[in-house]
Amino acid sequence: MHTVSPKKMVTINILNILKRFSDAEHPMTQQEIKEKLKTEYNMEVDRKTVKRNLMNLLDLDCGIEYEEISRNDDEGNETSICTNWYIQPEFDDSELRLLIDSLLFSKNIPYKQCKNLIEKLIGLSNEYFNKKVNHICNLPDNQPQNKELFFIIDTLEEAISDNKKVSFVYNNYGIDKKLHPRRKEPYIVNPYQMVATGGRYYLICNYDKYNSLANYRIDRMTDIKILEDIRKPIEELDEGGLNLPKHMAEHLYMFAGESIHAKFRAHTYLIDQIIDWYGQDVKISPLTNDECMVEVKVNQEAFFYWALQYGPHIEVMEPAAMRARVKKAVEDMCAKYK
Numbered sequence: 527m528h529t530v531s532p533k534k535m536v537t538i539n540i541l542n543i544l545k546r547f548s549d550a551e552h553p554m555t556q557q558e559i560k561e562k563l564k565t566e567y568n569m570e571v572d573r574k575t576v577k578r579n580l581m582n583l584l585d586l587d588c589g590i591e592y593e594e595i596s597r598n599d600d601e602g603n604e605t606s607i608c609t610n611w612y613i614q615p616e617f618d619d620s621e622l623r624l625l626i627d628s629l630l631f632s633k634n635i636p637y638k639q640c641k642n643l644i645e646k647l648i649g650l651s652n653e654y655f656n657k658k659v660n661h662i663c664n665l666p667d668n669q670p671q672n673k674e675l676f677f678i679i680d681t682l683e684e685a686i687s688d689n690k691k692v693s694f695v696y697n698n699y700g701i702d703k704k705l706h707p708r709r710k711e712p713y714i715v716n717p718y719q720m721v722a723t724g725g726r727y728y729l730i731c732n733y734d735k736y737n738s739l740a741n742y743r744i745d746r747m748t749d750i751k752i753l754e755d756i757r758k759p760i761e762e763l764d765e766g767g768l769n770l771p772k773h774m775a776e777h778l779y780m781f782a783g784e785s786i787h788a789k790f791r792a793h794t795y796l797i798d799q800i801i802d803w804y805g806q807d808v809k810i811s812p813l814t815n816d817e818c819m820v821e822v823k824v825n826q827e828a829f830f831y832w833a834l835q836y837g838p839h840i841e842v843m844e845p846a847a848m849r850a851r852v853k854k855a856v857e858d859m860c861a862k863y864k
Contacts, residue, residue: 537579539567541588544613546652553593553610556580580611589613615651622651636673675727678750679720682729685752686717694750696742705748712749713742716757718768720744730768737764738784786826789844794818796839803832819843830855 543562548554554562556576563569563576583590593610617625625647629640648656678694685692693712697705715731718739722728727744760768792800794816800808809821820840824832826848833842833852842849 535567536563536569536571536575537582539563539569540576540579541583541613544590544611545615548612549652549654550591550612550614552652552654553612555609556611559611577608580608615655617647617650619651619655622647622655636675639673639676674748674750675745678744678747679727681750681752682717682720682744685757686719688752689757691715691753691755691757692717692750693753694747697746697748705746707748712751714753715740715742716760718757718760732758732760732763734758737762739763739765739768784826785823786829786845786848787821788824788829788842788848789819789821790833791817791841791843792820792836793839796836799836 540559540563543559543566544554547562556573559580560571560573560576563571580590580592584592590611590613592608592612594606594608596604596606599605615622626644629635629644629647635643682692684690691714693714696708696713698708700706715729715733717729717731719730720727721730729742729744729747731740731742732738733740791813794812797810797818800810800820804822804824807822811819811821813819830848830851833840833848834855837852837856842852
């Protein structure tokens with residue numbers, strides 16, 4: 527079996543030391559690197575060996591930075607030395623923390639996969655970042671348990687890239703808190719785009735017999751297969767294509783189906799939330815200092831549940847059928863809890 531001589535390992539170990547123990551705020555001298563070789567790898571080397579291997583790493587363009595300092599030698603001649611060596615991590619601490627927080631707040635990545643991903647992200651930085659994230663609480667083991675999730679995402683990505691249809695079993699949770707097929711027959715769809723919203727992954731797709739888009743939770747899918755059939759061109763749909771920002775703004779909660787032109791009165795203190803939900807395309811007209819009229823195109827089912835959520839702060843004006851539906855739902859809830 528081929529083995530690497532310890533001398534050749536010096537270069538690799540120095541590189542690992544710089545990755546683990548240095549950054550722009552924590553540069554290392556050659557002496558410090560020499561000491562780390564001893565404590566971390568039980569390697570006894572002199573400073574000339576350290577310098578020679580550092581120069582070799584510079585030639586390899588490994589992202590190493592250093593500082594050149596001028597000083598006088600023993601004979602009074604001015605010379606320069608290279609010191610304060612470091613490698614800046616590919617991701618800075620704030621970027622890594624943002625990625626880790628995104629995983630922590632995700633609602634559809636299974637516990638073990640989420641934990642493994644976080645550990646890999648932490649491993650991309652150095653010891654100083656590790657100390658900063660020691661306070662991160664352990665994830666509760668109550669996350670969704672669809673272990674096919676990443677495989678499904680990869681399969682959908684391949685199908686979308688190859689313009690192929692897919693089939694899958696779509697599931698709902700039962701009272702036993704396990705996934706059960708919604709129907710016996712698999713769903714066969716034309717996949718166009720995967721999106722993440724509200725901590726969930728969704729597939730935007732189409733059924734052949736319809737000319738509209740549908741949305742499905744990816745974490746509810748199992749037994750996915752790429753079919754040989756070429757998917758329907760999205761240009762043939764009623765939308766004439768996929769305007770993703772528009773689609774997301776109209777489909778709150780990712781309900782599929784028809785969109786309506788909704789009009790409602792709202793208190794002005796709700797404008798932040800309205801723009802958060804509907805985006806910048808929403809039309810807002812002032813009525814009084816405290817109220818405004820809002821007009822937006824939105825999926826009708828999504829708007830119904832949104833209106834119930836914000837019921838005390840808004841009044842649905844149009845369409846009349848939606849106004850009547852929201853009013854009846856509110857009255858039924860009030861009667862139930864009298």
